[in-house]
Amino acid sequence: MNKKIAVTCDENNTLTDFIGLSHIIIFENDNNDWYIRKRFPFNFTNIKTTQEIRDYTRNLILKLDDCQIIASMSINGLIYNVFDRMKFAIFEIDKLDKNMLNKIITDIYKSLHQINSNVSVPTVPVETTDGIYYLDLIKLQKAYPDISSKKALRKFIDTTPFMRLDLVCSHIPAWLKTSEYDSKLEISTKKSGSSLLASINKKCADYSHSY
Template identity: 20%
Template sequence: MAKAIAVFVGDQGETAELQQPGKVVIYQKHQGEWRALREKKFTLGEARGAGELRGAIAQLVNFLGECKIFTALSVSGLPYFELEKAGCCVWEITGKPLDFLDYVLAKQEETFEVAAPAGITAPEPEDLGDGCYRLSITEIQEADTGLTSKQALQPILRQGNFAKLEVICRHVPPWLEVETMFGDLMCVAEKLGPGEERVIISKK
């Protein structure tokens, strides 16, 4: 859906935490103006356990349809993971929708327009044998290589062709902590030295 943004708002018409009762409003820009297309009341308050939370977020994703930009005051834990897994770009922002929709759209378009420099490819993991691999993302985290840690790691995690993946990094990427917390993988991090950590990722 072109130029559409979903916003979770509370009673005062400002962004609210997704864990609070509120409603999801989908806005679309038409001829230079933002208009509310549709809205739906939404709450996670009665959802108990991971299964019910996933079900509630699945209903939310179904309501969003082709709209893949979601904003709220705060989105964390399993809801964040499920929205991201469904292909949504999640923004945490404070205020009334009409005050920030143009800003979010501009930043989102910048993200899509930035291309990786010519010749830049994701690093290949080193095969250690017996289904074990090692990959360093230190350079990606230290310099502007045109790649992000997510672009380098997520294809490997999605394929799942490993028993153990050792990742050398400057710090554990926050998105990885969320993914392993609520997904099918687990990770153990250890500090190797100043500004260097090792993360062992394996299947639960």
């Protein structure tokens, strides 16, 4: 587990909740000390509808790269649900300092064995919001080496109506680049730490089988 924690901060770099959020700071520990790995502006100003909140939260998660820990003064409702469904470790904290960051990591390590023994790794894409699915192919194949990318994805792509599939992988599976699927799918990619995040959409010609 990497030691990266995303924290919600206001414009004064002070801990805040998602209402007062001005930007996100990602702290990383290099086994000696904490330092700021990444800082970027982000807020939910003028975001009102349920769908907007879900979409903005998912956009935020994409910006966090391989960070899987979120800490805030308060996190609940739809925002909490999206982070929870994306398997984030979620913490509500009342102060921001090195001791608190260390405590978060300690708490995670203490519960890691229990989490690993009680939470199964999804073997098929999981719907995170209406029509949008997610699968971490790297975690899947580490947990189940006998499950190939084709076994995990082909039936889903062929039979499931979806708007977008977000796939974490080390590379795009070669079979998705064949003519059979090249005519059906649009695939865009971006680096996510040492992994690749692929967003897969059905082309217009195939929308008769989707939403």
